Amino acid sequence: MSSPARSIHDSRSTLAVPATPGSSMPASAMPAPLRVVEKTHNEPCTETFGAGVLTSDELLHELPNPEPLLRNLGRSVFEAMAGVREVEQMARWIAPDVFSGLLARVQHAARARRIRGRSARRPMIETKTCLWQSPRAGVVEATVLVDLGLRVRAVVIRLEAFRGRWRAEKLHVL
Template identity: 55%
Template sequence: MATTPSGYARAYRASDGALELSEFFAPQRTSSTALPDPEPFLRNLTRGVFEVLAGVRDVDQLARWLTEDPYRRLVTRSNLAARARSARGIPAKRPMHAILSARHSSPADGVVEAVVIVQGPARTRAVAMRLEGMDGRWRATSLAIL
């Protein structure tokens, strides 16, 4: 990486010297020290996911918090839940869930692995997540509802 007189870093591809723009526009990793406490994010994302599955929140509202893979999986699961509600004639209603606990650990800088325990009217569930610091904020790179 070379630095220009104005102080901007420029990356060159070794083979032909062309400017490698993908390094500038790709998501940039962020250190844990530059990120906020992950626990409020974990709780809010969990609430949002259950609202999406209940049909009272649009999945696009969570897109900025998720990377592509968990987003697509949530879209698929949301569509299946909507079909099931439609087939049974059950209207969408706001879920009544209580977050019992949120535990997290950091296996590497800028990475948090967590599990959030959620109690619903019928059963208690766990939501496992992996967060990574990207572009100065937390984003979920993996999401599983157990």
């Protein structure tokens, strides 16, 4: 009995493996060959592997709704400055330069608490309003109003698309 495929017998199942790659596989079952796209240093790459290039409207639909992230970042900044949240917990959602600036501000707040002899206490924080707009695809600019009890503060955040998610590229506490 001669066949182009040999069988591998197992106590559970039988699997047919082609004798040589592509010899007995139908053309529809063959994987598509990869295309290599050459790109010079100054010209933008217009082709990608997979789904293709996303237009600006498709890019906005692929990214999650930014409002929950904006509200959480606004609250988390004040929790970090109060000493009840580690800045490292926000590292995934903020750019490295924003992280270092926020870390310096948190360390300054901790030093001020230590000088005054106060301990870190969890503040009563309520996010009042989150206003955001998208000036172009993949960018969101927002103002988050946070009620700290005695006063209301604002956090201005600029989110940009980064690897299929939002990341804060700018963050200012007003």
